[in-house]
Amino acid sequence: MTRTVHGLLLAAASTLAVSGGAHAQGVEISISCGAVGLELTLCQEGANAWAEETGNTVQVVSTPNSSTDRLALYQQILSAQGGDIDVYQIDVIWPGILGSHFVDLAPHIEQETIDQHFDAIIQNNTIDGELKAMPWFTDAGILYYRSDLLEEYGLEVPETWAELTNAAQTIMEGEREGGNDRFWGYVWQGRAYEGLTCNALEWIDSFGGGTIVADDGSITVNNPAAVAAVDLAASWVGTISPTGVLNYDEEGARGVFQSGNAAFMRNWPYAWALAQSDDSPVKGKVGVAVLPRGEAEGGKHTGTLGGWQLAVSNYSDNQEEAIDLVRYLTSYEEQKRRAIEGSYNPTIEALYEDEEVLEAVPFFGSLKDTFVNAVARPSRIAGDRYNEVSSAFWNAVHSTLSGSGDAAANLDALETELIRLSRGGRW
Known part of the structure; x- marks a missing residue:
């Protein structure tokens, strides 16, 4: 990353290291996360769990809460083709804007896993036949x-x-x-x-x-x-x-x-x-x-349909580990934890019938159609x-x-x- 863009990143975001433990011997992966509500805390916890499990380390970068400001920051970083951020948290409306900078995840993630997610969001994240991001959580007003x-x-x-x-x-x-x-x-x-x-x-x-x-x-x-x-x-x-x-x-x-x-x-x-x-x-x-x-x-x-996805940068030096982090964070178990602890809507349909999720967030059941049929920008x-x-x-x-x-x-x-x-x- 150029010094100018790196300075923009440091000025706009606070960076927090998440360690994989004293015995970590793997690579370091960086992920950008939002900080609205419990977003940053839950992202840090999920990244920490993956790091402990794999022996890698994760650097969590908190980006601007405003999606407009965050997009501008991403565009500057990605246009420089720097590898400082491996995994990007992207808005549901950005695959068409930023997709050329991201890895096609379809060859790297099992089709059975992909099929668990709402098809409309998978289609939204597919640009020119390539799956540019995995759904992390969905939203509707x-x-x-x-x-x-x-x-x-x-x-x-x-x-x-x-x-x-x-x-x-x-x-x-x-x-x-x-x-x-x-x-x-x-x-x-x-x-x-x-x-x-x-x-x-x-x-x-x-x-x-x-x-x-x-x-x-x-x-x-x-x-x-x-x-x-x-x-x-x-x-x-x-x-x-x-x-x-x-x-x-x-x-x-x-x-x-x-x-x-x-x-x-x-x-x-x-x-x-x-x-x-x-x-x-x-x-x-x-x-x-x-x-x-x-x-x-x-x-x-x-x-309005909202929600956020996880994408892997084309410029990452550790794409295999970055893809594995995306796979972990978008999994059934991790989406369930985030739903219960932070009321973030899962993108895996089966979780809307999970008793523990519905006990924590009762309206997920009654408003499911609202989330599935939200109006897209x-x-x-x-x-x-x-x-x-x-x-x-x-x-x-x-x-x-x-x-x-x-x-x-x-x-x-x-x-x-x-x-x-x-x-x-x-x-």
Whole structure:
């Protein structure tokens, strides 16, 4: 790795050595891991177990929590073709962007093992016939709610966004009258980054407004249902959601909700284990449900497909050991441990019927269809230009949320920008 890129890595990430024990005589493998919730801890524990078992050592690199910042860092490191990181934790939308830098895992991992995982994710990770990453955990956006407050105010879990808006307003007003002037109705991820793309895609798809770019490559984002969905979200800012939500990422929203200062939250499943931890002010007071649907005909419950994969760098000097680490971390036993301890969704279907997993995370069973049928971002169709598509989308939505133009004007401008990026109006 060049000195410049190595400096970027050190500036952006803290590096922690995980030893395989006093008798370790093998090679050192480095793996990049996120640090949202319990991610880094669970990654370190899994890597440590593999190191103890194999006699190797592992260096765990904590990368930026923002997926946007992490992608930029990865692109700089990989473009230098350095071998400082052997195993990369990559977002579900990155195989098409980064795949040329990764080893084809299919010849190295038993087909029976690959077949245990959700086929849709395996297909997502397969680029030009090569399996560029193994699924590690999957995600979909879900709704967290204060079950105690719904009961206190005589409210049901909202089925539609209008019902959520009204319930959030009712609870917020009641809690503020009771003396908590810091209480809000609904918190979510409104910062201008990939997390806003996920939230806004959920709003639009739940209204029947499509998926930004359709599977056939046509640009579909500029339509009345999409306009209505984004305008509704804009109406939350400063009413049931704080203006600061425009700078919230996952942890920002979780901090408000878990402190007891919000009635509802949109987040990923990882937040469940933290909300139920012994030091959580809302322990035992939280429920989980599918996100609300739009009001009009065609409205549906939906959640954006998320999740993370493990890929091996083409530039690794120890590919065999790196592949073995990926095999271990994505295994049934390790995914089960992560599900129980951190509520990270397995990518192995059989784990959704495992009694110990369902005891630890009951909603994995009831919301299984949400995770299996989550709406995908248009990363496959946009390929290595997806980041430009997503950036244009989240900026258009963020402008609307912050009061700089309405959804109709901003989505119209977005359509023009996507036509320009596609060089002709179809991807």
